[in-house]
Amino acid sequence: MKPWMTIIARALALLWAGFWSFFFVAESWAWGTPARVAVFWAGLGLLFVILALVPWGWEARGGVLLAAVGLLIGVVYAVWAPPRRSLASRVITTLVLSGPPLVAGTLFLMHYRAATERS
Numbered sequence: 273m274k275p276w277m278t279i280i281a282r283a284l285a286l287l288w289a290g291f292w293s294f295f296f297v298a299e300s301w302a303w304g305t306p307a308r309v310a311v312f313w314a315g316l317g318l319l320f321v322i323l324a325l326v327p328w329g330w331e332a333r334g335g336v337l338l339a340a341v342g343l344l345i346g347v348v349y350a351v352w353a354p355p356r357r358s359l360a361s362r363v364i365t366t367l368v369l370s371g372p373p374l375v376a377g378t379l380f381l382m383h384y385r386a387a388t389e390r391s
Contacts, residue, residue, distance in 0.1 A: 275383055275386075275387075277379045277380075277382055277383040277386075278331075278379070278380070278383050280376075280379060281327065281335075281375075281376040281377075281379035281380045281383070282324075282327070282328065282376075284372050284375060284376040284379070285323075285324035285327065285338060285372065285373060285376040286324050287372065288320070288324065288372035288373055288376070289317070289320040289321045289323065289324035290321070292316075292317055292320050292369070293314075293317030293318065293320060293321055294317075295317075296313035296314060296316055296317040297310075297313065297314050297317060299313070300313050300314070323337060323338060323341055323373065324338075324373075324376075326338075327376075327377075327380045331380050331383065331384045331387075332380070332381065332384045334377075334380055335376075335377045335378070335379075335380030335381035335384060336377065336381065337377070338373040338374070338376050338377030338380065339373070339374055339377030339378055339381065340377070341373050341377075342370045342371070342372070342373035342374030342375075342376075342377060343370065343374060345369050345370040345373070346366055346369070346370030346371075346374070349362075349365065349366050349369055349370065350362070350366050353365065353366070
């Protein structure tokens with residue numbers, strides 16, 4: 273059985289990637305987004321899925337990657353967020369976009385460190 277940190281980190285990363293992949297594709301379809309732009313958003317969703325799967329094979333590298341992406345997304349969205357949105361909407365979106373990969377990456381790194389200290 274896998275340690276609880278790894279199970280939670282994997283589930284969190286996959287839920288995050290799955291939600292945003294679905295959101296990007298569904299929103300593009302619902303708004304009738306041009307194909308070039310829709311492909312970009314679908315590609316971004318696919319990138320999120322790949323980022324969520326990397327720690328399954330390389331826990332330490334994947335944990336660092338997820339944590340770094342979480343921080344980068346948080347900073348980029350906080351700067352880029354549409355100005356007409358309310359502060360609450362921007363904060364919630366920033367947390368939903370960047371929080372799960374940051375937490376999952378941290379859990380992967382904590383598990384990796386605990387496993388290497390035991391051996």
